[in-house]
Amino acid sequence: MSITAEAAAPREFRDAVEHWDAIVIGAGLSGMYQLLKLRQMGFKARVYEAGGGVGGTWYWNRYPGARFDSESWTYGFSFSPEVLKEWDWKEHFSGQPENLRYCEFLADKFDLRRDITFNTRVKAAHWDDAANEWEVTFETGGRARARFLITAIGPLSSPTMPTIPGIEDFKGESWHTGLWPHHPVSFEGKRVAVIGTGASGVQAITEIAKTVGHLTVFQRTPNWCTPLRNSKIEPETMADIRSRYDQIFAQCRENWGCFVHTADPRHSTDVTPEEREAFFEKLYNTPGFAFWQGNFRDVLMDQAANDALTEFVIKKIRARVKDQKIADKLIPTNHGYGTRRVPLESGYFEVYNQPNVKLVDIRETPIERVTETGLRVGGQDYEFDMIIYATGFDAITGAFDRIDFQGRNGAKLRDKWADGPHTYLGLNVAGFPNMLTLVGPHNAATFCNLPRCIEQNVEFVSDLLAYMRDKGLSRIEATPEAESAWTAHVYDTGSRLLLTKVDSWMTGVNKNVPGRLKRTFMAYAGGAPKYRQKCEEIAANGYEGFALR
Numbered sequence: 001m002s003i004t005a006e007a008a009a010p011r012e013f014r015d016a017v018e019h020w021d022a023i024v025i026g027a028g029l030s031g032m033y034q035l036l037k038l039r040q041m042g043f044k045a046r047v048y049e050a051g052g053g054v055g056g057t058w059y060w061n062r063y064p065g066a067r068f069d070s071e072s073w074t075y076g077f078s079f080s081p082e083v084l085k086e087w088d089w090k091e092h093f094s095g096q097p098e099n100l101r102y103c104e105f106l107a108d109k110f111d112l113r114r115d116i117t118f119n120t121r122v123k124a125a126h127w128d129d130a131a132n133e134w135e136v137t138f139e140t141g142g143r144a145r146a147r148f149l150i151t152a153i154g155p156l157s158s159p160t161m162p163t164i165p166g167i168e169d170f171k172g173e174s175w176h177t178g179l180w181p182h183h184p185v186s187f188e189g190k191r192v193a194v195i196g197t198g199a200s201g202v203q204a205i206t207e208i209a210k211t212v213g214h215l216t217v218f219q220r221t222p223n224w225c226t227p228l229r230n231s232k233i234e235p236e237t238m239a240d241i242r243s244r245y246d247q248i249f250a251q252c253r254e255n256w257g258c259f260v261h262t263a264d265p266r267h268s269t270d271v272t273p274e275e276r277e278a279f280f281e282k283l284y285n286t287p288g289f290a291f292w293q294g295n296f297r298d299v300l301m302d303q304a305a306n307d308a309l310t311e312f313v314i315k316k317i318r319a320r321v322k323d324q325k326i327a328d329k330l331i332p333t334n335h336g337y338g339t340r341r342v343p344l345e346s347g348y349f350e351v352y353n354q355p356n357v358k359l360v361d362i363r364e365t366p367i368e369r370v371t372e373t374g375l376r377v378g379g380q381d382y383e384f385d386m387i388i389y390a391t392g393f394d395a396i397t398g399a400f401d402r403i404d405f406q407g408r409n410g411a412k413l414r415d416k417w418a419d420g421p422h423t424y425l426g427l428n429v430a431g432f433p434n435m436l437t438l439v440g441p442h443n444a445a446t447f448c449n450l451p452r453c454i455e456q457n458v459e460f461v462s463d464l465l466a467y468m469r470d471k472g473l474s475r476i477e478a479t480p481e482a483e484s485a486w487t488a489h490v491y492d493t494g495s496r497l498l499l500t501k502v503d504s505w506m507t508g509v510n511k512n513v514p515g516r517l518k519r520t521f522m523a524y525a526g527g528a529p530k531y532r533q534k535c536e537e538i539a540a541n542g543y544e545g546f547a548l549r
Contacts, residue, residue, distance in 0.1 A: 028056020201390030420520030482545030
């Protein structure tokens, strides 16, 4: 017999109300850094985390093959010279176990756990206008109150399952990549199904194929993938990287997405076809996002330029997949290269050359239901020992939707954002006083080498809170006019990019989420340098656009 979390909680905890200056939701990288800054400023702060440890993304996503697509040495935090001196990266694109150890290292280094309550999922957060504070309710039944509420819940933290009948009927093992178990999972000798070929699916499929008995991949939407080209970092290389950290972070700071790959200032039409092909080839053989982020400046804005780039990638896929009928299925036809976030891979296409791997296109033969023994697809029953759901996340706003945020007069955030988010700087919402949304929608962080933009977000919020304290102010809220102007600016920055013409999580479309089929825009496409400049100008002008009192 099962009991609810609330019933299991001690009565004294359920009735207690904890009081803080600031509450932070989430103990991933943004939550940890925000906690550290609040503590340094003398704020009495508490972090509430749904998981059993720090790390956010790297705590939950333990699926085989999970790793960085940013260079490790550009991903780590830059704010602490001691951390930069003490931490050694082992690979240029580090895997999940090492990434989680890095998060735990930060927690140990700054003794963060003493101000974090783990295994505590936030159920609701309601603004109390009379008390000028937020009341947060937990699924355990406990409550806490604070003047300021800071969300650090991440853009990809709300896993979604596909809408397939019978999911609960399957008698074998089943896992979602974003909720992977903490114990080892063996694929050896097993019949395994993977549903989904997004970034998580690409990484998991490549790794599972190394030991699986038989693997069947069920693909709805193929994705453009290009090589990661990972390698080990030798001690002498790490020493060289450490000596150049100032230069590396300065380069990231000035780049659109805070990666080390700078877009080529030329248009693709500025060179001959032969020179263009040679340039594509050079970038294709460069590790990381060079081929996506370091290409000609027009390939993500001009359709003809993108067509040429896309054709180059098609030829690469066809050269790597032996059966051209399978290659046909793996080549996207509804969007060009780079107009959705690009999964980086390490032998993904070669997986389909293995005799024990089968690809099923569920656009041609849809999955009808999950059965006790496997899947029924196109009238055919497949038997499996394990089903893996690589069906992604309800991106950017999904984690907000799962918490009952209510602002002034009981207004619900999920209702306000029903047709797409409205924010000011991606950091505050009109009608929701004293709520700061790190890495929220319409924030540069959604297109960013994330920790680079996390640092900017956290430092802006921390400076803002210090300003309010020094001025004797206790309440901040974006004005409707500033929110409207920023949201319009966000859409304007995206209007020139081909990606806003494509269905993806960046444009708010998610076929695994009921009602999430209308195209909107979730990100900020003006680039991190421009976003940082706007934030600095707003701060310099006394935080204009915010009503402070």
